[in-house]
Amino acid sequence: MAQDIITQEELSLLIEQTYKVESEFNELKTSYESLQNTVEEVVEFLPNAIWVLHEDNTMFLQNSKARELWSLFKKLKLKSEDYEISFQNKSYLVKSSRYKDKKMLSATDITEQKRKENLATMGQMAAHLAHEIRNPIGSISLLNSTLKKRVIPENIPIVEEIQKSVFKIERIIKATLMFSSGVKADKKVFMWSTLQKNLLESCGYYGYTKDISFECLDDDFEINGDFDLLEILFTNFLFNAIDAIELDEEEEGIIKIRHKKEDNMHKFYICDSGVAIENKNDLFEAFKSTKVKGNGLGLVLCRQIAQAHGGSVELLERTEKCFGIYIA
Numbered sequence: 001m002a003q004d005i006i007t008q009e010e011l012s013l014l015i016e017q018t019y020k021v022e023s024e025f026n027e028l029k030t031s032y033e034s035l036q037n038t039v040e041e042v043v044e045f046l047p048n049a050i051w052v053l054h055e056d057n058t059m060f061l062q063n064s065k066a067r068e069l070w071s072l073f074k075k076l077k078l079k080s081e082d083y084e085i086s087f088q089n090k091s092y093l094v095k096s097s098r099y100k101d102k103k104m105l106s107a108t109d110i111t112e113q114k115r116k117e118n119l120a121t122m123g124q125m126a127a128h129l130a131h132e133i134r135n136p137i138g139s140i141s142l143l144n145s146t147l148k149k150r151v152i153p154e155n156i157p158i159v160e161e162i163q164k165s166v167f168k169i170e171r172i173i174k175a176t177l178m179f180s181s182g183v184k185a186d187k188k189v190f191m192w193s194t195l196q197k198n199l200l201e202s203c204g205y206y207g208y209t210k211d212i213s214f215e216c217l218d219d220d221f222e223i224n225g226d227f228d229l230l231e232i233l234f235t236n237f238l239f240n241a242i243d244a245i246e247l248d249e250e251e252e253g254i255i256k257i258r259h260k261k262e263d264n265m266h267k268f269y270i271c272d273s274g275v276a277i278e279n280k281n282d283l284f285e286a287f288k289s290t291k292v293k294g295n296g297l298g299l300v301l302c303r304q305i306a307q308a309h310g311g312s313v314e315l316l317e318r319t320e321k322c323f324g325i326y327i328a
Contacts, residue, residue: 044063044064046063046065046106047065047108048065048106048107048108048109049062049063049065049066049068049069049072049073049106049107049108050062050063050065050066050104050105050106051066051073051104051105051106052102052103052104053078053102053103053104053105054101054102055101055102055103057078057103060102066107069087069107071087071088072085072087072088072092072107073105073107075087076094076105076107077094078096078103078105081096082094082095082096084110085107090109090111091109091110091111091114092107092108092109092110093107093108093110094106094107095108133169133173134173137166137169137170137173140162140166141163141166141170144159144162144163144166145163147159148160148163161207163205164205164206164207167205167206168206171235174232182304183229183301183304183305183307183308184308185225185226185229185305185308185309186226187224187225187226187309188224188225188226188227189222189223189224190222190223190225190227191220191221191222191223192217192219192220192221192222192223192259193220194227195223195227195230195231195234196216196217196257198231199231199234199235199238200214200216202231202235202238203235203238203239203242206235206239206242208242208245208246209246210245210246210248210250210251210252210253211251211252211253212242212245212252212253212254212255213252213253213254213255214254214255214256214257215254215255215256215257216257217257217258217259219259221259221261221266223266223327225309225327226305226308226309229305229308229309230305230309230327232301232302232305233301233302233305233306233313233325234268234270234325236298236299236301236302237270237302237323237325238255238270239298240298240299241255241270241271241272241274242255242272242274243274244272244274244275244277244321245272245273245274246274247274247275248273248274248275250273253272253273253274254272254273255270255271255272255273256269256270256271256272257269257270258270258271264328265311265326265327265328266311266326266327266328267324267325267326268324268325268326268327269316269322269323269324269325270322270323270325271320271321271322271323272320272321273320273321274321276321277315277321280315283299283315299313302325306325306326306327309327309328310327310328311325311326311327311328312326313325313326
């Protein structure tokens with residue numbers, strides 16, 4: 001048989017075509033790698049966890065958030081539609097979609113959204129209950145005041161205990177309604193001594209069994225603020241201090257009020273010798289209380305009042321337990 005003979009020209013053309021195919025392949029490979037890197041960067045940029053799976057549910061692609069939530073991925077229902085799942089005290093919204101032979105799963109942290117929804121629901125329920133309770137409590141307070149004038153002297157302490165209990169309920173109702181409607185400050189100039197006098201009177205009315213001494217401010221100065229709101233703010237901290245001392249093993253306690261003016265800001269410090277605060281992370285969470293008998297609104301309301309006055313409140317890490325209250 002005669003063999004086909006490749007000419008020099010044909011060989012050169014074949015080599016040229018080979019180089020051309022190799023060049024096109026390299027360009028295509030580079031383009032594919034660039035596209036793959038872009039996809040990975042986009043997936044990595046997304047705020048939620050992303051998993052892309054092959055048809056057999058093996059992993060094709062995932063971002064760093066997905067790798068962090070690998071334990072969550074193992075609990076996901078791969079055949080389900082959109083649903084919510086709780087994992088490690090957090091809530092996630094899981095969504096799935098399919099394109100050709102790939103399935104994509106995403107998990108979005110909706111813990112804060114759920115918390116706000118729950119708070120809104122609880123706030124509405126609490127406000128409704130507060131409205132329902134307010135009228136009968138007002139009647140009880142009025143009747144109790146009348147009763148105090150008529151009972152025999154030895155029964156007056158019983159009536160006064162009723163008054164103190166009603167006073168505490170009224171504070172809870174007022175805080176609940178204010179929390180649900182929001183805080184708005186009507187600022188006017190007043191003297192600190194007037195507010196301090198009211199605070200001490202309220203502490204006496206609040207009632208306590210321990211021997212508690214108060215170190216108050218001797219200096220007087222002007223404050224531009226909402227008197228009623230600031231009275232609520234300071235009484236909340238003072239009442240909390242009283243409760244902390246009541247829970248302490250010691251029979252005596254001390255509450256200190258300090259003040260300094262700095263950078264056009266009134267900086268108050270309320271310190272007490274009572275028990276330490278547990279669960280500090282829950283301090284300013286609505287409906288979460290660090291006290292056995294708390295309703296979880298006091299400190300939240302205090303922070304809102306301070307913010308309405310251009311300030312803030314915080315727990316200070318010192319040798320003694322102190323809260324900083326800052327009012328502009």
